[in-house]
Amino acid sequence: MLIPSGVVLHLTEESADKQRAVLRNALNLLPEVEPGTPIEVVVQGEAICLALPGQVTAGALTEALDAGIALVVCRNSMRSQNLRDKDLISGAVTVTSAVGHLVARQGQGWAYLRP
């Protein structure tokens, strides 16, 4: 049995309920994987609002970030929504392309989830 090198959770929906559910999924993964396994929530399209300040999902997001889960934001989606780095919360990290990042992670042996 191989141990996944990490886990990406792919999120594209704008719904706050959906975003909270995916953050909850990420938290629920923590006791299920080897300690130190990186877990990333990768947001794309309408879901990138999760990375903006003042959202109703802020509490759930803070809990996930505090637990070590990474929030990864798609620059392609930012550009089409006229968003810049300074518009994002400080905990977010960006990648050129969400889909490119998700493919690269699978190439690195990460598991892929689309909750």
Add this chain to the structure above:
Amino acid sequence: MLIPSGVVLHLTEESADKQRAVLRNALNLLPEVEPGTPIEVVVQGEAICLALPGQVTAGALTEALDAGIALVVCRNSMRSQNLRDKDLISGAVTVTSAVGHLVARQGQGWAYLRP
């Protein structure tokens, strides 16, 4: 070419039409994989109603179970819906966490589908 060790189909939706479609996908996989390859439908969140008795999906589920497809139910979801083992149909199996299980299966070389 590697042969996947098994296949997990990830299902979170409550809709009976969606659940029937995923069960149909699982059945359609049988002639496509090596004989004996395990296939699991992993239900989480609102989809765990599929594992309760008296559902309109019961016929489709029985057909899938009779064909050797496994129904795997998330205990995290059961707890949040106040469901216990005895509430589930007898053919269902449970796991601590659907997402944890889906990650572990990928680590074991299983293919992941999110129909």
Add this chain to the structure above:
Amino acid sequence: MLIPSGVVLHLTEESADKQRAVLRNALNLLPEVEPGTPIEVVVQGEAICLALPGQVTAGALTEALDAGIALVVCRNSMRSQNLRDKDLISGAVTVTSAVGHLVARQGQGWAYLRP
């Protein structure tokens, strides 16, 4: 780090907006993968309308096909919609089963995306 042998994007939705977004995702992948890496949009269920002539998505599809992205259509879905090979646009290719194909591709080391 392994390089994925290819990428499959799994699409089941009928919505033209969703279909355009997935074609855009496929195009956005091109600069992110090794040159020559095959990319397939695999359509199933209601999404197979993407492969019919006269759709509002025709322009976006042509752009993707011209860029070398493959459109792969599920024969199980065609049969249930009474569609035959001659009903599809000339650029489409067919497989017996979308889910079977997606599993086989993962077995060949392809990355899986469900945008």
